[in-house]
Structure formats: structure tokens, C-alpha cells
Amino acid sequence: DAGVIQSPRHEVTEMGQEVTLRCKPISGHNSLFWYRQTMMRGLELLIYFNNNVPIDDSGMPEDRFSAKMPNASFSTLKIQPSEPRDSAVYFCASSLEATNGNTIYFGEGSWLTVV
Amino acid sequence: QQPVQSPQAVILREGEDAVINCSSSKALYSVHWYRQKHGEAPVFLMILLKGGEQKGHDKISASFNEKKQQSSLYLTASQLSYSGTYFCGTEYSSYGNKLVFGAGTILRVKS
Numbered sequence: 492d493a494g495v496i497q498s499p500r501h502e503v504t505e506m507g508q509e510v511t512l513r514c515k516p517i518s519g520h521n522s523l524f525w526y527r528q529t530m531m532r533g534l535e536l537l538i539y540f541n542n543n544v545p546i547d548d549s550g551m552p553e554d555r556f557s558a559k560m561p562n563a564s565f566s567t568l569k570i571q572p573s574e575p576r577d578s579a580v581y582f583c584a585s586s587l588e589a590t591n592g593n594t595i596y597f598g599e600g601s602w603l604t605v606v
Numbered sequence: 607q608q609p610v611q612s613p614q615a616v617i618l619r620e621g622e623d624a625v626i627n628c629s630s631s632k633a634l635y636s637v638h639w640y641r642q643k644h645g646e647a648p649v650f651l652m653i654l655l656k657g658g659e660q661k662g663h664d665k666i667s668a669s670f671n672e673k674k675q676q677s678s679l680y681l682t683a684s685q686l687s688y689s690g691t692y693f694c695g696t697e698y699s700s701y702g703n704k705l706v707f708g709a710g711t712i713l714r715v716k717s
Contacts, residue, residue: 524705526707533608533707533708533709533710534648534707534710536705536706536707539704546704547704582647582648594650594653595638595650595695595705596650597647597648597649599646599647600647
């Protein structure tokens with residue numbers, strides 16, 4: 492079975508440019524998460540969706556960040572304009588919602604460098 | 607609220623045992639354990655739900671003490687392949703699927 496698919500795997504961009512990260516969750520999963528990982532802050536939850544609806548975006552750092560999930564099989568995380576401090580690994584993850592806990596499966600990550 | 611993991615790092619020789627702790631100041635619904643190798647995505651190890659259960663597979667097991675709001679991950683007879691960063695993730699309710707991760711524990715197993 493295909494896992495969570497993210498693209499691009501690596502992105503190097505100049506400060507001020509728009510960056511769009513893409514994610515395809517595991518088929519049948521109805522929860523999707525965007526995490527950011529840095530050495531300083533670890534794994535931070537940015538936003539998560541349930542049935543394509545944003546449930547909690549309290550982790551989104553500022554207005555430069557936005558995320559959408561237009562359908563059950565696709566999500567984007569956009570940074571506009573990008574800044575060097577946005578450099579990090581961005582993970583998308585998905586899970587099948589369950590009332591007794593759930594396993595979250597991570598994609599391979601998108602490694603973003605803003606210069 | 608981010609759970610607190612300890613120790614921050616540990617170095618073992620092959621065959622030695624280790625314990626990694628994860629504690630919360632808030633009542634837990636579940637604890638999830640993941641291992642991440644350098645340059646890779648976190649990989650799921652196990653989930654423990656409130657009720658004080660213990661789980662395990664192979665030589666890796668974990669316990670969940672609901673009263674203490676704490677979980678411990680036990681690695682016995684460590685192998686080189688156990689090296690990586692271990693994260694605990696915590697949920698505070700059965701609704702919402704929000705998983706918050708600790709800062710991680712770096713484990714290095716030497717031959």
C-alpha cells in the first residue's frame with residue numbers, strides 16, 4: 492500500500508518567494524496533519540484536518556502560512572513570503588480516525604531551505 | 607502542552623538495556639511512541655491507552671501509568687538498529703486526534 496506521499500522532497504528557495512508543499516494522505520484516512528521539525532523546536536504540529544475541515548490551526552506560526560485540503564486525497568501547505576527561519580523539514584501525516592487512539596503515519600518529509 | 611521526555615540522550619553498548627520516560631502535567635488519554643532515524647520520517651512503534659496497560663513487541667515494550675501521567679519505553683538487549691531519536695506523542699482526549707510530541711530522546715547503540 493502507498494504511504495503518505497509528499498512533494499517536493501527537497502526545496503531550496505530565495506527569501507520572499509512563495510513555497511507550496513503538497514501531500515497525498517493514505518487512501519481511506521480522514522485525518523491529516525502538518526508538522527514542522529527543526530533542531531531548536533522539535534516536532535511541532537502546525538495544523539490538522541478532519542474530513543477535510545481544519546480543526547486546529549493554533550500551531551500555524553503566522554499569517555504567512557496557510558493550509559488547505561480541497562478533497563480527501565490532497566492537501567497543501569503554503570508559505571508566502573518565505574523567510575530563512577522557515578527552513579525546516581515539513582512532515583505531512585495521516586490517520587484513520589478512531590475513538591480509541593489512532594496511529595499517525597508520516598510521509599517522508601519536505602526539506603525546505605530558504606536562503 | 608508538550609510532554610517532557612527524559613533522558614535527552616543515552617549511549618549504550620549492544621546488549622544493554624535502556625528506559626526512556628515521557629511525562630505530562632495534564633491527564634493523558636493515550637501515549638504514542640515513534641522512532642526516527644537521521645534523515646527519515648518518524649516510524650510508529652506502539653500506542654498505549656489510559657488504563658495502565660503495557661505493550662511490547664520483540665525487545666521493545668512500554669507501560670502507561672495513568673495515575674502518574676507517565677509512560678516509559680523499555681529497550682532490552684539493545685541492537686545497533688535501535689539507534690535513533692525516540693519521540694513520545696500524547697493525546698489528551700479521545701476526540702480530536704491531536705498528537706503533541708515531546709522533544710525526543712537520542713539513543714545511540716555502539717558495538
